[in-house]
Amino acid sequence: MSLPHAILTALLEKPSSGLELTRRFDRSIGFFWSATHQQIYRELGRLETAGLIRALPQDAPVRGQKKEYEVLPAGRVELERWTAGGDEPKAVREPLLLRLRAAAVVGTTGLDAELARHLALRRAQLADYREIERRDFPPSGTPADDRAADGDRLRHAVLRAGIGLETFWVEWLTETRAALPADPS
Amino acid sequence: MSLPHAILTALLEKPSSGLELTRRFDRSIGFFWSATHQQIYRELGRLETAGLIRALPQDAPVRGQKKEYEVLPAGRVELERWTAGGDEPKAVREPLLLRLRAAAVVGTTGLDAELARHLALRRAQLADYREIERRDFPPSGTPADDRAADGDRLRHAVLRAGIGLETFWVEWLTETRAALPADPS
């Protein structure tokens, strides 16, 4: 039940069309919640039906033509309600670890190549995050007003989570490759 | 498409009934791939139909009575095929980070309590992993035969991934709580 709230958050940050949302889910929002354009259009329809968002006025909506949405008061209330609540840390589902466990039983053929591939991807993602941090969160210097600073602190914390996770994976992948038995091919 | 392979791996490690698998998915296997008993029974049925596993002989299978499965040769081949392959690191979906991002827009009410709750859970999980490591992977001393040692190295690497991830979250949660604005209640 998180996708609708991800969309509400995104639309509060900035009213957008389905495709614009899709692009934002490929960048910043996607760093902690991914979604395809099909999911987004389906969910936009539901949120509109539920009266939580509405399409901005336009003359005669036509298929193929941009349609922007904004959050209605009821939508903001729902997001506040959800944000104040909680849930269990969701169970881990990491296929790479599953592969390792399987390899412990049926052999490590191809495993090192897969680890190398993941390492390259994680390094690229980490560099990407670091670049965003450099650009969007320069090392203090500008004490903005309190409310804006609070929001910034939270967004920075989210980004640091991404950086920390990628950093961990890069280290773990490097260690694990080093400890791997020579390829038995 | 990972659940069937998780089950094949588990059954190769040790033939089991549905309920036994469910319990193992709540412990060791669940550390990197979770599943409920309903998913497991459904998937066992599919794997049996597909000829990858079979129920161990028993006289007249009855509902309510234990039914053990073992992996057939075709199942091992399928697992080998899957293990040698690869896939993209799956997209992140972390509701807690989404909540932070939402809180940056609608306010931080209740957020610190939620972070504190996660911190306690992560610490408990970390202690659990450390205990398992202490018990199952004592600091060397016993150079077992090569094949067993290879499997152990891989299983240990999986466990270290769990330990590293929980360690990261404990640190991040601690830092983030410290940086949080005082509760605006």
Add this chain to the structure above:
DNA sequence: AGGTACATGTAACATGTTACATGATTCC
């Protein structure tokens, strides 16, 4: 006979994925 733990399952629904369909706009 009643309760509890063990054990296997069904049904309904929610969410996520993959493949495809359709129209609008812009540039050549």
Add this chain to the structure above:
DNA sequence: GGAATCATGTAACATGTTACATGTACCT
């Protein structure tokens, strides 16, 4: 007018979740 891009959507399917149903074994 054809190709590329923007933009919205449908359909079918796979996977995951929640609630419930049923039977066995054992203990009291």
